[in-house]
Amino acid sequence: MASLTIENLRKNYGATEVLKGIDIEIDDGGFLVLVGPSGCGKSTLLNTIAGLEEITSGDIKIGPKSVSGLHPSKRDIAMVFQSYALYPNMTVAQNISFGMEIRGIDKSEREAAIQKVADMLQIGELLHRKPSQLSGGQRQRVAMGRALVRDPQVFLFDEPLSNLDAKLRVDMRTEIKRLHQRMGTTIVYVTHDQIEALTLATKIAVLKDGYLQQFGTPAEVYNDPENMFVADFMGSPSMNLIEATVREENGKAAIQIAGDGAGAGDITLPANTPGLRDHMGGKVMFGIRPEALTDPEGADRTGADIIQQDCLIEVVEPAGSDTFAVTRLGGVEAIARLRADADIHAGQTAPLAFNMTKAVFFDPKTTARIR
Amino acid sequence: MSAPSQDNAVKGSIITRAIIYVVLILFVIYYLLPLYVMLVNSVKPLEEIRSGNMMEFPKVWTLEPWRAAWSYAQIGVEPSGLRPYFINSILMVVPAVLLSTILGALNGYVLTKWQFKGHGIVFGLLLLSCFIPFQIVLIPMARVLGFLGISGTIPGLVLVHLIYGIGFTTLFFRNYYAAFPTELVRAAQIDGAGFFQIFWRILLPSSAPIAVVTIIWQFTNVWNDFLFGASFSDFDSVPMTVALNNLVSSSTGVKEYNVHFAGAILAALPTLIVYIVSGRYFVRGLMAGAVKG
Amino acid sequence: MKDRLQEWVPRLVLAPSFLLVLLFVYGFILYTGYLSMTDSRMLPSYGFVGLENYQKLFALRHWNTALTNLAIFGILYILISSLLGLFLAILLDQKIRAEGLIRPIYLYPMALSFIVTGTAWKWFLDPGIGLENVMQQWGWENFEFNWIKDRDFAIYTVVLAAVWQSSGFVMAMFLAGLRGVDNEIIKAAQIDGASGFRIYRKIIIPMMRPVFLSAFVVLAHLAIKAYDLVIALTGGGPGRATELPATFMYSYTFTRNQMGIGASSAIIMLIMIFSIIVPYLYSELKSGEQK
Numbered sequence: 001m002a003s004l005t006i007e008n009l010r011k012n013y014g015a016t017e018v019l020k021g022i023d024i025e026i027d028d029g030g031f032l033v034l035v036g037p038s039g040c041g042k043s044t045l046l047n048t049i050a051g052l053e054e055i056t057s058g059d060i061k062i063g064p065k066s067v068s069g070l071h072p073s074k075r076d077i078a079m080v081f082q083s084y085a086l087y088p089n090m091t092v093a094q095n096i097s098f099g100m101e102i103r104g105i106d107k108s109e110r111e112a113a114i115q116k117v118a119d120m121l122q123i124g125e126l127l128h129r130k131p132s133q134l135s136g137g138q139r140q141r142v143a144m145g146r147a148l149v150r151d152p153q154v155f156l157f158d159e160p161l162s163n164l165d166a167k168l169r170v171d172m173r174t175e176i177k178r179l180h181q182r183m184g185t186t187i188v189y190v191t192h193d194q195i196e197a198l199t200l201a202t203k204i205a206v207l208k209d210g211y212l213q214q215f216g217t218p219a220e221v222y223n224d225p226e227n228m229f230v231a232d233f234m235g236s237p238s239m240n241l242i243e244a245t246v247r248e249e250n251g252k253a254a255i256q257i258a259g260d261g262a263g264a265g266d267i268t269l270p271a272n273t274p275g276l277r278d279h280m281g282g283k284v285m286f287g288i289r290p291e292a293l294t295d296p297e298g299a300d301r302t303g304a305d306i307i308q309q310d311c312l313i314e315v316v317e318p319a320g321s322d323t324f325a326v327t328r329l330g331g332v333e334a335i336a337r338l339r340a341d342a343d344i345h346a347g348q349t350a351p352l353a354f355n356m357t358k359a360v361f362f363d364p365k366t367t368a369r370i371r
Numbered sequence: 372m373s374a375p376s377q378d379n380a381v382k383g384s385i386i387t388r389a390i391i392y393v394v395l396i397l398f399v400i401y402y403l404l405p406l407y408v409m410l411v412n413s414v415k416p417l418e419e420i421r422s423g424n425m426m427e428f429p430k431v432w433t434l435e436p437w438r439a440a441w442s443y444a445q446i447g448v449e450p451s452g453l454r455p456y457f458i459n460s461i462l463m464v465v466p467a468v469l470l471s472t473i474l475g476a477l478n479g480y481v482l483t484k485w486q487f488k489g490h491g492i493v494f495g496l497l498l499l500s501c502f503i504p505f506q507i508v509l510i511p512m513a514r515v516l517g518f519l520g521i522s523g524t525i526p527g528l529v530l531v532h533l534i535y536g537i538g539f540t541t542l543f544f545r546n547y548y549a550a551f552p553t554e555l556v557r558a559a560q561i562d563g564a565g566f567f568q569i570f571w572r573i574l575l576p577s578s579a580p581i582a583v584v585t586i587i588w589q590f591t592n593v594w595n596d597f598l599f600g601a602s603f604s605d606f607d608s609v610p611m612t613v614a615l616n617n618l619v620s621s622s623t624g625v626k627e628y629n630v631h632f633a634g635a636i637l638a639a640l641p642t643l644i645v646y647i648v649s650g651r652y653f654v655r656g657l658m659a660g661a662v663k664g
Numbered sequence: 665m666k667d668r669l670q671e672w673v674p675r676l677v678l679a680p681s682f683l684l685v686l687l688f689v690y691g692f693i694l695y696t697g698y699l700s701m702t703d704s705r706m707l708p709s710y711g712f713v714g715l716e717n718y719q720k721l722f723a724l725r726h727w728n729t730a731l732t733n734l735a736i737f738g739i740l741y742i743l744i745s746s747l748l749g750l751f752l753a754i755l756l757d758q759k760i761r762a763e764g765l766i767r768p769i770y771l772y773p774m775a776l777s778f779i780v781t782g783t784a785w786k787w788f789l790d791p792g793i794g795l796e797n798v799m800q801q802w803g804w805e806n807f808e809f810n811w812i813k814d815r816d817f818a819i820y821t822v823v824l825a826a827v828w829q830s831s832g833f834v835m836a837m838f839l840a841g842l843r844g845v846d847n848e849i850i851k852a853a854q855i856d857g858a859s860g861f862r863i864y865r866k867i868i869i870p871m872m873r874p875v876f877l878s879a880f881v882v883l884a885h886l887a888i889k890a891y892d893l894v895i896a897l898t899g900g901g902p903g904r905a906t907e908l909p910a911t912f913m914y915s916y917t918f919t920r921n922q923m924g925i926g927a928s929s930a931i932i933m934l935i936m937i938f939s940i941i942v943p944y945l946y947s948e949l950k951s952g953e954q955k
Contacts, residue, residue, distance in 0.1 A: 085554035619786070
């Protein structure tokens with residue numbers, strides 16, 4: 001077990017730079033999730049940690065030791081691949097022990113190790129099957145078994161759940177988390193699924209276009225996004241981002257959301273964020289998560305700054321545990337998350353509670369957070 | 372060709388379907404006719420061919436033409452039959468096919484899983500080499516074979532077929548390995564396997580289908596080649612196709628059609644057997660050779 | 665240190681093949697190109713004569729016969745093989761009971777050597793013992809079919825034999841193409857009320873464009889290289905009536921000892937093939953990369 005340090009990492013493919021100076025540090029036993037849209041560089045970053053791709057500059061350390069330039073097999077890592085990458089011509093047992101076989105470890109020791117891993121993952125009865133005879137979930141387990149048997153300093157997971165169906169994905173997610181809690185090994189995990197990121201990680205690194213957008217705990221990334229991209233990317237349904245004008249109202253800052261010129265009038269909401277003073281009279285982006293925009297009965301009563309406003313409800317989407325209502329704010333669709341039994345209908349004008357303590361603001365030009 | 376039949380079928384009356392079947396059967400006859408003619412007339416006495424009808428069954432059955440074609444027909448100056456040339460072809464085909472297949476497999480592996488700067492150009496040049504008219508290399512090749520001291524020998528022919536087969540074998544394996552998951556190679560790297568270990572332990576065990584396609588393709592091409600055989604062989608290294616042509620087009624003496632037909636079937640037999648035994652792979656090779664990229 | 669070596673292993677493995685091809689294909693092309701501008705006759709000689717051989721070549725009646733023959737042969741061969749191949753593929757696509765039996769019969773000639781094909785057709789078309797004789801014996805006393813002995817028609821017998829050999833292969837290409845057409849498109853067309861051969865004409869055949877292109881490239885390439893078939897079927901005769909560039913090159917270089925002219929004819933053949941193949945491969949590789 002060891003910590004992982006990535007220092008000013010850059011990676012070029014010819015003239016294109018795909019990783020543009022990444023700095024990440026994760027403690028021993030941490031669970032780092034690299035998340036971002038496809039093409040953001042997260043898989044490349046994982047591959048450079050594995051040593052499957054060379055870095056252009058910067059450094060990667062596992063524990064105190066720099067591993068850049070080391071062959072993948074010498075970095076003391078193990079990797080679980082998206083497609084599982086099980087060797088099709090070998091049995092499960094051979095798959096798990098291939099690395100040991102290459103290293104020349106003798107047979108009895110190999111078999112003991114296989115047995116230990118098989119017990120841990122409950123795949124004992126699969127050991128003599130070929131990968132083609134396994135189900136998706138079983139393949140996933142075998143792939144994890146192949147990684148576990150190495151007993152590495154760091155586990156690397158490359159979108160390991162994306163080939164599973166929805167139900168199995170949730171089960172395996174829990175299982176990976178449980179495994180991490182039990183073994184306490186450092187994990188680096190790549191996904192494009194922000195829910196996976198939030199549920200698994202101790203630290204999340206959000207990437208886009210080769211830049212690290214934000215690095216922090218799941219709560220920090222979710223509640224305190226650094227910029228509009230992170231705000232929009234994390235959370236589902238994603239944060240409502242609405243254009244608003246900063247005003248002075250009774251000596252305090254407030255934001256005004258323009259009406260649609262027809263039924264709905266302008267909405268003015270108080271805003272205490274100090275940084276808004278620098279934008280007085282100008283435009284900002286007002287960000288509010290669907291759960292902070294709800295029916296008055298469902299609102300968080302401990303919130304200090306809950307403002308009710310009447311809004312025209314355009315669409316109602318019951319989703320079992322919640323009901324989502326689509327309204328229009330500042331000319332764009334905004335989603336409110338109501339209680340499941342909220343009495344609300346499309347076409348109706350209903351009061352919605354804005355929890356302004358949860359509101360965040362961004363500079364529309366730089367997309368950076370206004371604090 | 373194992374694609375499931377789907378419902379493109381034209382729905383028509385019984386008469387339409389009858390016409391379709393009749394046309395299909397007419398073409399079956401068209402394609403089988405030359406083979407039928409060869410077979411029937413290879414077991415007839417010569418006299419019967421000259422005075423009789425080519426389409427009819429023999430009145431007198433004889434295997435003499437086959438015996439002649441195989442062991443004592445006049446080929447060039449030697450009354451040796453086709454047997455020594457059949458053996459020449461075997462001696463030429465086996466090493467040429469095996470070597471070019473092995474090289475093709477390694478090349479395909481490198482070009483897909485160990486790409487380096489310029490791999491595209493290397494592959495492009497190998498691929499383009501499949502399509503040159505071989506006339507363009509005849510003159511310099513004759514000189515190089517002479518220089519190497521192997522002109523007119525079977526090793527010389529092996530070398531020629533090896534070189535001009537590499538392009539196709541590389542193409543086959545490259546396209547096959549391109550679809551082989553790169554993650555498997557990466558997993559093996561993390562497991563500590565080296566270049567040859569990955570090839571030997573991970574890729575090769577899954578390569579049987581493409582190896583069969585490649586071997587069949589190369590076997591057919593090399594066996595059926597005439598141009599290189601005619602250009603670069605000598606009395607004791609003449610391959611089967613060239614010998615057959617010598618037999619058929621020799622201008623001296625009586626034209627022994629029945630012997631010619633028996634000889635032609637003998638020359639066609641190896642590739643025909645391969646086709647009958649593994650037609651599926653043969654077709655796949657043809658397709659792979661036609662649809663590149 | 666060991667890691668560095670590992671990095672070079674792939675290139676070292678590829679190197680022998682690449683060097684062989686570089687030398688024996690591209691080096692030889694350059695060498696032949698150079699010879700085509702020399703006064704080489706029986707043996708290579710290095711007296712530079714510029715483009716004189718090419719001028720001589722195109723002034724030669726034999727060469728022009730070869731080019732005319734190639735045009736006739738190439739056009740007919742490609743056209744008939746493609747149309748016949750497509751026709752047979754469509755017929756075979758009608759849920760034919762015995763498809764598994766018929767298809768291999770159409771295709772087997774592709775496994776034969778052109779020398780075998782040539783031998784079979786040579787005697788089958790021979791007026792003395794072949795088709796003409798057969799028909800006369802069967803009562804059509806006036807049936808005549810002596811194209812193979814006729815200077816004006818012999819080239820068409822080459823077409824006949826070549827089509828026999830390759831049309832089954834084209835059929836297989838088209839059949840694979842037809843089977844690859846998205847079933848849902850056909851269903852949509854049927855719901856739109858299109859039926860039978862109209863679906864083929866309006867929807868399926870236009871979707872076969874890539875197959876037509878592949879078939880064209882393969883057939884054109886075979887046509888330009890065609891050598892063995894002519895040798896076995898007609899020997900280039902009667903006279904020189906079925907001479908093709910491939911046979912011309914061989915006879916001028918090796919029997920007539922006009923190596924310079926032979927080399928220049930090989931270069932012309934190369935240019936013809938490359939002008940078809942290179943754009944095709946280029947576009948195929950391009951689209952392959954985008955996938």
